Amino acid sequence: MNKNAFRQLSYGVYVVSTWDNGRPTGCTANSAMQITSEPATIAVSINHDNYTNKCIQESGRFAISILGEKSAPSTIGVFGFKSGRDNNKFDEVEMAVKGYMPVIADACAYITCEVVDKMETSTHTVFLGKVLDADILKEDDPMTYAYYHNVIKGKSPKNAPTYIAEESAVPAKEKYVCSVCGYEYDGEIPFEELAEDYICPICKQPKSVFVKQ
Amino acid sequence: MNKNAFRQLSYGVYVVSTWDNGRPTGCTANSAMQITSEPATIAVSINHDNYTNKCIQESGRFAISILGEKSAPSTIGVFGFKSGRDNNKFDEVEMAVKGYMPVIADACAYITCEVVDKMETSTHTVFLGKVLDADILKEDDPMTYAYYHNVIKGKSPKNAPTYIAEESAVPAKEKYVCSVCGYEYDGEIPFEELAEDYICPICKQPKSVFVKQ
Numbered sequence: 001m002n003k004n005a006f007r008q009l010s011y012g013v014y015v016v017s018t019w020d021n022g023r024p025t026g027c028t029a030n031s032a033m034q035i036t037s038e039p040a041t042i043a044v045s046i047n048h049d050n051y052t053n054k055c056i057q058e059s060g061r062f063a064i065s066i067l068g069e070k071s072a073p074s075t076i077g078v079f080g081f082k083s084g085r086d087n088n089k090f091d092e093v094e095m096a097v098k099g100y101m102p103v104i105a106d107a108c109a110y111i112t113c114e115v116v117d118k119m120e121t122s123t124h125t126v127f128l129g130k131v132l133d134a135d136i137l138k139e140d141d142p143m144t145y146a147y148y149h150n151v152i153k154g155k156s157p158k159n160a161p162t163y164i165a166e167e168s169a170v171p172a173k174e175k176y177v178c179s180v181c182g183y184e185y186d187g188e189i190p191f192e193e194l195a196e197d198y199i200c201p202i203c204k205q206p207k208s209v210f211v212k213q
Numbered sequence: 214m215n216k217n218a219f220r221q222l223s224y225g226v227y228v229v230s231t232w233d234n235g236r237p238t239g240c241t242a243n244s245a246m247q248i249t250s251e252p253a254t255i256a257v258s259i260n261h262d263n264y265t266n267k268c269i270q271e272s273g274r275f276a277i278s279i280l281g282e283k284s285a286p287s288t289i290g291v292f293g294f295k296s297g298r299d300n301n302k303f304d305e306v307e308m309a310v311k312g313y314m315p316v317i318a319d320a321c322a323y324i325t326c327e328v329v330d331k332m333e334t335s336t337h338t339v340f341l342g343k344v345l346d347a348d349i350l351k352e353d354d355p356m357t358y359a360y361y362h363n364v365i366k367g368k369s370p371k372n373a374p375t376y377i378a379e380e381s382a383v384p385a386k387e388k389y390v391c392s393v394c395g396y397e398y399d400g401e402i403p404f405e406e407l408a409e410d411y412i413c414p415i416c417k418q419p420k421s422v423f424v425k426q
Contacts, residue, residue: 005322005347006247008279008355009255012223033244034219035258036336042222043256043339045248066221109218119332119341123249126256126339128332134218142221144357 011145015065015079016044017102020055024090024102027052028080030145032064040131042113045124051084053125060115062129063101068108068140073152075104077203081181092204099133108140152202175213180205224358228278228292229257230315233268237303237315240265241293243358245277253344255326258337264297266338273328275342276314281321281353286365288317290416294394305417312346321353365415388426393418 017026031045044064046053056062067075078092094105099112113129120126176191177184181203185191191210198207230239244258257277259266269275280288291305307318312325326342333339389404390397394416398404404423411420 001344001346002348003253005279005324005349006253006255006344008225008281008322008349009245009247009277010223010225010355010357011246012221031246031248032222033224033246033258034222035244035339036334039335040216040219041334042219043258045246045256066218068221109221111218117332117334119330119339121249121254121330121341122252126248126332126341128334128339131214131219133214135215136218136221142223142359144223146355 013067013076013143013145013148014044015067015075015104015107016046016052016056016062017065017104018052018055018059018062019102020051020059020084023088024095025052025055025084026063026065026079026089026102027084028076029064035128040134041116041128042111042131043126043128045126047124049123055084056115056127057125061101061113061132062115062127063098063103063110063112065104065107066109066111067104067143068106068138069143069147069151070138070140071104071106071108071143073148073202074204075106076148077181077183077200081203081205096137098135101133103137105137107137108142109136110134176210177213178203178205179209179211185210226280226289226356226358226361227257228280228288228317228320229259229265229269229275230278230317231265231268231272231275232315233264233272233297236301237308238265238268238297239276239278239292239302239315240297241289242277248341253347254329254341255324255344256339256341258339260337262336268297269328269340270338274314274326274345275328275340276311276316276323276325278317278320279322279324280317280356281319281351282356282360282364283351283353284317284319284321284356286361286415287417288319289361290394290396290413294416294418309350311348314346316350318350320350321355322349323347389423390426391416391418392422392424398423 011030016029027050035041096105101112103110111134116130117128178200183202224243229242240263248254309318314325316323324347325345329343330341391413396415
């Protein structure tokens with residue numbers, strides 16, 4: 001079995017959010033798909049270990065914020081690499097309340113849902129949500145998972161014309177990678193010369209968590 | 214509720230296939246997502262009215278062929294706009310057998326699965342499949358649903374720089390649209406002057422099913 005085949009499935013980049021007894025919380029997700037049209041239902045898959053899973057089970061509602069290419073990439077880090085158990089994630093990212101639910105203000109669209117069914121697996125819950133409300137928030141292209149990996153991380157995809165040139169003709173440069181979220185530093189200034197208050201643009205962890213590879 | 218928000222969710226373009234008592238069949242699908250990692254499971258959503266749904270229920274197995282940008286667009290039509298009840302779809306599209314399952318030979322990757330759970334909704338079954346086999350078939354970019362709509366159909370997306378110019382500055386041209394699959398003819402030759410044996414490049418229906426809009 002070649003697990004690289006799984007990476008050929010196409011996904012978006014979403015924040016799935018809900019209320020935790022009046023406190024907004026949520027997590028980054030890639031797995032969301034519309035299931036039925038009338039009434040409209042959408043399935044999302046959330047890991048059991050995500051605090052958001054427990055909160056959705058309790059509140060019976062969730063919102064999907066569809067991130068766009070112009071959405072701040074730091075949102076992905078805040079919602080993807082910290083736990084809502086210990087962090088008020090919405091303190092760091094601007095929130096809007098739509099359809100009575102907390103959503104990401106700079107997302108390109110949102111959908112709010114009421115849980116009507118679920119399927120449990122060994123590690124994830126697939127929630128089936130009946131859509132209560134949905135709207136476009138701004139003109140933007142939805143961010144795909146491929147865009148997040150290939151563009152935001154600044155790497156050339158394997159089939160881009162620059163790929164072989166980078167690998168062979170240019171001398172190997174030392175890579176600095178964030179040990180928390182995997183972000184690879186690719187700025188113009190050499191990593192060592194960055195100010196000490198440099199933080200990872202994705203997960204906002206300090207310079208000290210970067211490791212040389 | 215603004216249902217246009219649903220279109221901001223990102224999807225790929227897949228053929229979900231299986232055996233129908235030794236005869237290969239399948240249908241086009243957009244909804245597939247990996248759910249768990251170890252063991253790997255993937256969820257696909259198939260309409261109750263699709264003959265493939267009945268065949269997966271009976272065989273307990275399915276394959277996902279992940280179409281790439283270089284895959285023949287006619288595959289989408291053959292598998293999306295005809296029923297496997299009355300058509301041997303694989304007579305029109307080259308088949309490969311991988312992991313004992315029928316797959317699309319010119320897909321960029323395939324994944325074969327055994328059904329381990331399912332969730333029924335009003336119109337669709339969400340099958341949860343444990344991955345049995347998977348591999349890359351050729352170097353290609355996976356086709357996204359957005360690519361299928363924006364590039365294969367030849368229309369400008371709303372946020373493309375050409376969109377407003379086309380709509381306002383250029384005199385409105387008569388549009389001919391396939392009444393079966395919705396393909397909009399956009400060739401250089403005026404539609405009326407096309408040979409009578411012209412067929413829709415997507416669903417292979419004859420020229421006579423096109424309607425002027």
